[in-house]
Amino acid sequence: MFPDYDEPLFRPPCEAGSLIIQATLGCPHNACSFCAMYKTKRFRARDTEEVKADLRRARLMYSHVPSIFLADGNTVAMNSEKLAEIISYARRLFPEAERISSYGGARFLKGKSPEALRRLRESGLDIIYFGLESGDDEILKRVNKGVTSAEMVEAARKVKEAGIRLSVYVLLGLGGIERWEQHALNTARALNLMRPHFIRPRTLYPVPGTPLWEEMERGEFIEADGITVMRELRLLLENLDAEGAVFLSDHISNYIPVHGLLNRDREKMLASVDMALSRPEEFLGPRYLTQL
Numbered sequence: 001m002f003p004d005y006d007e008p009l010f011r012p013p014c015e016a017g018s019l020i021i022q023a024t025l026g027c028p029h030n031a032c033s034f035c036a037m038y039k040t041k042r043f044r045a046r047d048t049e050e051v052k053a054d055l056r057r058a059r060l061m062y063s064h065v066p067s068i069f070l071a072d073g074n075t076v077a078m079n080s081e082k083l084a085e086i087i088s089y090a091r092r093l094f095p096e097a098e099r100i101s102s103y104g105g106a107r108f109l110k111g112k113s114p115e116a117l118r119r120l121r122e123s124g125l126d127i128i129y130f131g132l133e134s135g136d137d138e139i140l141k142r143v144n145k146g147v148t149s150a151e152m153v154e155a156a157r158k159v160k161e162a163g164i165r166l167s168v169y170v171l172l173g174l175g176g177i178e179r180w181e182q183h184a185l186n187t188a189r190a191l192n193l194m195r196p197h198f199i200r201p202r203t204l205y206p207v208p209g210t211p212l213w214e215e216m217e218r219g220e221f222i223e224a225d226g227i228t229v230m231r232e233l234r235l236l237l238e239n240l241d242a243e244g245a246v247f248l249s250d251h252i253s254n255y256i257p258v259h260g261l262l263n264r265d266r267e268k269m270l271a272s273v274d275m276a277l278s279r280p281e282e283f284l285g286p287r288y289l290t291q292l
């Protein structure tokens with residue numbers, strides 16, 4: 001949607017129609033064993049005036065911008081005052097935009113004061129897309145997420161208390177064949193404590209060149225098959241008590257779409273999972289993804 005990006009560029013699927021502006025480049029963690037997203041970049045916050053110039057250029061190009069996503073990974077890691085300045089500027093230039101959002105992980109949110117988060121909210125930040133991946137500490141350690149489940153919950157609460165909507169990613173299959181039950185149960189427990197506005201499952205799709213891929217090659221990690229992933233999803237849904245959270249599997253990596261409002265639509269979502277489990281050859285075969 002906008003030229004001159006520092007590629008590669010990622011955004012959540014639900015931000016496909018948004019104006020994407022890079023406030024930062026890369027990911028300051030860049031160490032999760034399953035992730036290949038920003039391996040070619042070194043993290044840095046872009047100069048605030050450069051980002052504002054991009055916003056002005058976009059204003060000249062687009063008469064209507066429905067929403068704005070501030071890339072790259074973990075944009076919240078940048079200085080909160082500078083980020084708030086960029087967001088306020090974007091708000092003034094694009095009054096029609098319904099939301100401004102960014103990625104933000106617990107490792108970088110936990111160091112933010114409640115005042116800094118409130119300042120981001122007041123400047124106009126509406127949603128943070130937050131990678132929980134798993135609520136199981138052993139898995140989090142194994143994949144080098146850099147934070148514990150308790151730190152994730154604490155960071156998520158701070159975001160919500162600041163009035164920023166929280167969209168949490170869960171990575172189905174991350175426990176492999178061995179640890180799918182602990183993954184499901186501890187992830188449900190963490191989500192129940194977080195009570196996010198959105199829960200967005202994705203399914204692990206190992207990428208060559210990542211440490212996780214190498215673990216698979218050495219036989220140290222055995223990927224969960226489609227049936228195991230569905231049983232894991234079933235167990236997760238059975239144990240979720242996150243009233244009001246929208247459950248949305250809006251990602252190409254997932255075997256089946258499962259959408260609903262918690263806790264109201266739990267049975268309907270479980271029925272979708274059971275349908276896939278009853279016809280595995282139709283729904284749970286190998287995935288050939290060209291784009292993640």
Ligand code: SF4
Pocket residue numbers: 027028029030031032035036037038073074105131
């Ligand atoms: S924090 Fe997110 S973007 Fe960064 S390495 Fe981990 S999964 Fe990838």
